[in-house]
Amino acid sequence: MNTQEFAGRSDPSGPVADIATVLQALADPVRLAMVRSLAGSVEPICCSSFQVPVTKSTLSHHFRVLRGAGLIEQRAEGTRKLTTLRRAEIDAAYPGLVETLVRAPLELPESLELDEAVRESELAAGALAG
Amino acid sequence: MNTQEFAGRSDPSGPVADIATVLQALADPVRLAMVRSLAGSVEPICCSSFQVPVTKSTLSHHFRVLRGAGLIEQRAEGTRKLTTLRRAEIDAAYPGLVETLVRAPLELPESLELDEAVRESELAAGALAG
DNA sequence: ACAATAGTTCGATGGCTGTCAAACAATGAA
DNA sequence: TTCATTGTTTGACAGCCATCGAACTATTGT
Numbered sequence: 001m002n003t004q005e006f007a008g009r010s011d012p013s014g015p016v017a018d019i020a021t022v023l024q025a026l027a028d029p030v031r032l033a034m035v036r037s038l039a040g041s042v043e044p045i046c047c048s049s050f051q052v053p054v055t056k057s058t059l060s061h062h063f064r065v066l067r068g069a070g071l072i073e074q075r076a077e078g079t080r081k082l083t084t085l086r087r088a089e090i091d092a093a094y095p096g097l098v099e100t101l102v103r104a105p106l107e108l109p110e111s112l113e114l115d116e117a118v119r120e121s122e123l124a125a126g127a128l129a130g
Numbered sequence: 131m132n133t134q135e136f137a138g139r140s141d142p143s144g145p146v147a148d149i150a151t152v153l154q155a156l157a158d159p160v161r162l163a164m165v166r167s168l169a170g171s172v173e174p175i176c177c178s179s180f181q182v183p184v185t186k187s188t189l190s191h192h193f194r195v196l197r198g199a200g201l202i203e204q205r206a207e208g209t210r211k212l213t214t215l216r217r218a219e220i221d222a223a224y225p226g227l228v229e230t231l232v233r234a235p236l237e238l239p240e241s242l243e244l245d246e247a248v249r250e251s252e253l254a255a256g257a258l259a260g
Numbered sequence: 261a262c263a264a265t266a267g268t269t270c271g272a273t274g275g276c277t278g279t280c281a282a283a284c285a286a287t288g289a290a
Numbered sequence: 291t292t293c294a295t296t297g298t299t300t301g302a303c304a305g306c307c308a309t310c311g312a313a314c315t316a317t318t319g320t
Contacts, residue, residue: 096226
């Protein structure tokens with residue numbers, strides 16, 4: 001469970017990790033916000049569209065952790081890298097988990113706000129769910 | 131989210147904490163095993179019956195974190211302290227979460243098995259005694 | 261009263277990890 | 291080619307936190 005050194009896997013096509021690894025990946029506020037944002041939009045999200053208050057290197061680190069837990073997939077498109085939540089695989093491994101994360105009211109610790117598009121999609125998802 | 135210093139609350143009668151705090155509380159392998167064990171038995175569990183490979187002070191620390199997240203309740207009975215999972219409250223706040231934790235197959239990092247640890251220690255004790 | 265049991269609290273500590281800046285790699289545009 | 295954009299990697303660092311031992315409190319039993 002070392003997120004600093006190469007955490008197990010770089011290929012995201014494998015299975016979702018064990019529950020302990022998944023929980024640890026979700027335990028960070030920034031990563032939780034990223035996952036919630038990914039779950040809110042069906043379209044893959046570009047890396048730089050995450051409006052989290054961290055540098056790109058830190059963001060890359062968080063992506064690696066999420067990838068290592070088998071929670072996301074990334075596909076290069078030009079210089080960009082589109083990220084998608086592996087919703088089907090996660091739901092198959094841990095039914096209802098993503099749903100719980102999305103539905104949970106979340107107070108952001110450090111104005112961990114996302115951009116307006118993401119917020120709108122979250123609102124849309126909430127409207128659909130509600 | 132500081133688990134070292136006094137983490138918010140000592141009274142466990144309040145609501146379950148926000149999802150970020152809950153996830154961080156569950157992210158530790160020892161605490162996850164404790165919660166899974168608590169979820170497995172309807173009866174409250176005595177503190178010393180957790181066969182996790184940590185000292186009692188560390189165990190006390192983990193109980194405080196779980197209490198701070200609103201996941202457990204503790205009630206003194208003589209010198210003992212019985213611990214119960216706040217299953218109803220957790221289910222109300224995050225439906226299906228405990229179910230996910232219980233159902234998830236868990237590989238233990240350091241033979242962190244509860245019932246098996248008991249069996250193994252008994253076997254070891256028997257082997258030593260016999 | 262005395263000892264034993266059950267937990268808590270307090271310091272200290274080592275390892276983990278989230279964070280950043282800088283350097284690097286890859287791709288697309290001028 | 292040259293520059294701009296995007297993201298990764300590396301090294302360093304600070305803070306958090308799981309862990310322990312020791313001292314302490316509280317309750318029960320002898």
